[in-house]
Amino acid sequence: MAMQCVSKVELTISCENLMDKDVTSKSDPLCVLHLNVSGNQWFEVARTERVQNCLNPKFAKKIVIDYQFEVVQKLRFAIYDIDSKAIELNDHDFLGEMECSLGQIVSSGKLTRPLLLKNKKPAGKGTITVIAEEIKDNRVVNFEVDARKLDKKDFFGKSDPYLEFYRQTETAWQLAHRTEVVKNNLNPTWRPFRIPLQSLCGGDMEKPIKVSYGVYLITRFAEFDCINIKKKQKKKNYKNSGVVSVKLCQVLLHYTFLDYIMGGCQINFIVGIDFTGSNGDPRSPDSLHYISPSGVNEYLSAIWSVGLVIQDYDSDKLFPAFGFGAQIPPNWQVSHEFPLNFNPANPFCAGVEGVVEAYRVCLPQVRLYGPTNFAPIIRRVSGFAQQALQQQTASQYYVLLIITDGVITDMDQTRAAIVAASHLPMSLIIVGVGRADFTDMEILDGDDGHLRSPSGQPAVRDIVQFVPYRKFQNASREALAQCVLAELPQQVVSYFRFKKLQPSHEPNPS
Numbered sequence: 001m002a003m004q005c006v007s008k009v010e011l012t013i014s015c016e017n018l019m020d021k022d023v024t025s026k027s028d029p030l031c032v033l034h035l036n037v038s039g040n041q042w043f044e045v046a047r048t049e050r051v052q053n054c055l056n057p058k059f060a061k062k063i064v065i066d067y068q069f070e071v072v073q074k075l076r077f078a079i080y081d082i083d084s085k086a087i088e089l090n091d092h093d094f095l096g097e098m099e100c101s102l103g104q105i106v107s108s109g110k111l112t113r114p115l116l117l118k119n120k121k122p123a124g125k126g127t128i129t130v131i132a133e134e135i136k137d138n139r140v141v142n143f144e145v146d147a148r149k150l151d152k153k154d155f156f157g158k159s160d161p162y163l164e165f166y167r168q169t170e171t172a173w174q175l176a177h178r179t180e181v182v183k184n185n186l187n188p189t190w191r192p193f194r195i196p197l198q199s200l201c202g203g204d205m206e207k208p209i210k211v212s213y214g215v216y217l218i219t220r221f222a223e224f225d226c227i228n229i230k231k232k233q234k235k236k237n238y239k240n241s242g243v244v245s246v247k248l249c250q251v252l253l254h255y256t257f258l259d260y261i262m263g264g265c266q267i268n269f270i271v272g273i274d275f276t277g278s279n280g281d282p283r284s285p286d287s288l289h290y291i292s293p294s295g296v297n298e299y300l301s302a303i304w305s306v307g308l309v310i311q312d313y314d315s316d317k318l319f320p321a322f323g324f325g326a327q328i329p330p331n332w333q334v335s336h337e338f339p340l341n342f343n344p345a346n347p348f349c350a351g352v353e354g355v356v357e358a359y360r361v362c363l364p365q366v367r368l369y370g371p372t373n374f375a376p377i378i379r380r381v382s383g384f385a386q387q388a389l390q391q392q393t394a395s396q397y398y399v400l401l402i403i404t405d406g407v408i409t410d411m412d413q414t415r416a417a418i419v420a421a422s423h424l425p426m427s428l429i430i431v432g433v434g435r436a437d438f439t440d441m442e443i444l445d446g447d448d449g450h451l452r453s454p455s456g457q458p459a460v461r462d463i464v465q466f467v468p469y470r471k472f473q474n475a476s477r478e479a480l481a482q483c484v485l486a487e488l489p490q491q492v493v494s495y496f497r498f499k500k501l502q503p504s505h506e507p508n509p510s
Helices: 102-108 198-200 229-234 257-262 298-313 351-365 373-392 411-421 439-444 477-484 488-498
Strands: 006-014 030-040 043-048 063-066 074-081 092-103 108-118 121-137 141-147 164-168 173-180 193-196 208-212 215-220 223-228 242-252 266-274 317-326 326-328 333-335 346-348 396-404 425-434 464-468
Touching: 006 102, 006 257, 030 208, 043 063, 063 102, 063 257, 063 346, 074 121, 102 108, 102 121, 102 223, 102 257, 102 298, 121 257, 141 198, 141 317, 164 198, 173 193, 173 198, 173 257, 193 198, 193 298, 193 488, 223 229, 229 464, 257 488, 266 298, 266 373, 298 351, 298 425, 317 373, 317 464, 346 351, 373 411, 373 425, 396 488, 411 425, 411 439, 425 439, 425 477, 425 488, 464 477
Parallel strands: 266 317, 266 396, 396 425, 425 464
Antiparallel strands: 006 063, 006 121, 030 043, 030 074, 074 092, 092 108, 108 121, 141 193, 141 242, 164 173, 164 208, 208 215, 215 223, 223 242, 317 346, 326 333
16 A cells, blocks of 8 residues: 655735724734544634734744645634734624635645635625745656776675665764665676655755765775775785775755656546446345435445545546446447447536436446456557647646446456556556455456566556455545555656646746
């Protein structure tokens, strides 16, 4: 399981045209940030300073908050006119509030919204602007290093050299990186490697670093001598124990997931739903497609869980939605990639609500059939992603959510389609519903090694995440979303780094 995408985000807040609640002067505004925990439960995260006598405040105090991609982090920014030392907010005049998600802010970079009163009416002409900036040092140092004429250390063979890079701390030298071991070689060339600048020198390029090779101390960069202190003390004519050459020492920006999102990358969400006969008659309560009196089933839960997170990163919020494995009207031929709205020219649905509505309308109009073929819908979405190959910057990425109840029938074709898709800006999330044996799905999720096509071609990166829904039947909707989206940030980053694409524009908004 991948680690959650947690970063520190700094929020800068300003307002314009606030209501004036003071009689003899202007309002003295302060902003309070609340975070939604669940339902109607909110807790206070932080407050800005109070700006005296101002209707267009630019708050100097920044608010730092943990950002988690897999969670819909609902925020409420409330503005109050502070005219006394009373601690309770209810004792002060309320000037308006704005609710949004942290995902909406970071995907916009700079978000401006009108302020609303408690009754949801406009708070005069007041607006609030929130600017997000990731707190980080994303510089890395690329190294290419080799050595020659190293001392022989092994009795029966040559040495097995490696290098260790140390960072200077207040109390000691701290290991920052160890290269791989080059076996049985006195003239080694190490594979190119990179070290985060923060790990190497705390981000301070004036700080000294130490590089060692076994008992040898390397004292300077470029081309330098390996010095064995003991040998130097014993031998008058001692020169060195070999020479190490740094062929490349290059400091680069290493873009993060938030750099790409805040730099304008759109994440496009596509849904594929299994309409094969093994789901059971939708009219029967035993069917996985049966919609309960409360309006839910496992398919709908998965759509809501994933869609509510991803929709914040897609500006037009138009999501293509397809079905597979059903006989569809008017000719009742089996189709493995039909639009839920039966409009091949425009398969897009307006928001997650539109996908849910299209599914509800489609369900009674098709005949559940089979087999369970994934390859056609993967190739269809690969066609979308193929168009994005023309992009010169990191502007588009595609996420296909497939919800299925059973074993894949076209496993070889699916493996080939996924391997081909690994070259494209796309990821595949598979949620298995019901009680079927999903062992084959684990093969597609390349966590334990690279997936290969039937011809032996390996995937260039892992783009599949599989999760059985039954693990989350008694958990919250947020828990499922956290699990299925855990690997997505790294998949997005790995693609754009693989293609050496930069964000569309500078992540830090003006």
